[in-house]
Amino acid sequence: WPASRSRCPKQFLALTGDGETMLQKTVRRISGLVPAERVFIVTNAEYMPLVREQLPDIPAENLLAEPAPRNTAPCIALAAAVIQKRSGNATMLVLPADHLVRHEEICSDVLCRAAAAAEETDSLVTIGITPTYPETGYGYIAFSRAKHLPRGVYQVDSFKEKPDAETARSYVESGNYLWNSGMFVWKTDVFLDAVKTHLPAAYEIAAEIRDACDTDAFDAVLQKRFPDMPSISVDFGILEKTERLCTIPGSFGWDDVGSWPALRRVAKTDTNGNYRDGDIITIGTKNCVFSGREKLIAAVGLENIVVVDTEDALLVCDMDAAQNIKKITEMLREQGRGELL
Helix, strand or coil, rough: CCCCCCCEEECCCCCCCCCCCCCHHHHHHHHCCCCHHHEEEEEEHHHHHHHHHHHHCHHEEEEEEEEECCCHHHHHHHHHHHHCCCCCCCCCECCCCCCCEECCCCCCCCCCHHHHHHHCCCCCCEEEEECCCCCCCCCCCEEEEEEEEHHHHHEEEEECCCCHHHHHHHHHHHEEEEEEEEEEEEEHHHHHHHHHHHHHHHHHHHHHHHHCCCCCCCCHHHHHHHHHHEEEEHHHHHHHHCCEEEEEEEECCCCCCCCHHHHHHHHCCCCCEEEEEEEEEEEEEEEEEEEEEEEEEEECCCCEEEEEEECCCCEEHHHHHHHHHHHHHHHHHHCCHHHHH
C-alpha cells in the first residue's frame, strides 16, 4: 500500500523498474522449464481480466477463475484436478505469482532437482530458502541434515510459525531451518491423495470439478461447488500432517517482497542505495524508497525513508516503521474508506 490495492495487488504491478510485472516475471522465469501451453493460472475471478491482459500467450482454458477466495489448499487442488484430467500423473510446480528471484538460473536448477526428487520418491517437495538473516516475517521449515535423500533433498521435521526476533536468530544460527517460500513440487496423484487423506471434503469437490473438466458443465460445476471448499492453507491443511514431505534448500536471491524495505533489498538501486521508480531527483539522500508516476518527487537530505505517491494517496514513512503500514489500511477499513484499499 498504497501502490498495491485490493483491485490490483502487487503481483500485477511492475515494481522493479523494467516494466515487467511480478506475474509476468514468474511465468518468464519458468519458460525454459514449462512452455506456455502447460502453464496454469489460478486466481480470483475479479483478477482474470488483468491476467489475460498481462499473459496473452497462456491458453484461455488454462486460466482457472476461483468463484470465491478459499486460500491455497483449494486453489492448488483445483489446479491439480484439472492437470490430472488433462495430463494424468503429471509433475506440478506450484509458484506464488508475487515473489522476486535475483538468480533465476540457480532457481531453475533447484526446481529441476525438486521435480526429479518428486518423481523418484513420490514426495511432496517444498523449496526452502537458506536464511541470510533472522527474518521475523517468514515461516520456517525445520529439517534434519541427518535425514538426507538423493538430489540434495531432506525430510522435513516440522513447520514453524513466524518467530520473534530471538527465536529467528536461534533458527538461523542452528543451520537447521529454512524460510518457507511457498514454492512446491509434486505429482498430481501424490498431492490429490494427500488431499483425500487430510481434507476429504475438499477432495470430493475437486474430484467433481475434475470429472467436469473440458465438458460443457465445467463452469457450472466450478461455480457451484468451489465455494463449498474449506478455506485453509496448504501448509495447515496438508503439509503439516503428511509424512511424505521433503525440502530442498535453495539460495537464489528469493524475496516475497512483503514490504517497501524488502523491495529495496531485491530491486536495482542507485549508488546511494535509493530505489527509484518514476521521476525522482535526490540530493544528499541515501537508502530510501521512492515510487511515483504522477509527478516529480524531489528529496533532499533524507535517509531510510519511504515515499510512495499514487493518484489518490501519498505515503511517507520511516523505513524501520514500514511494518506499521498495515495499521493504516486497518484504519481506512474501519473508516469505511474502501476506495483506498
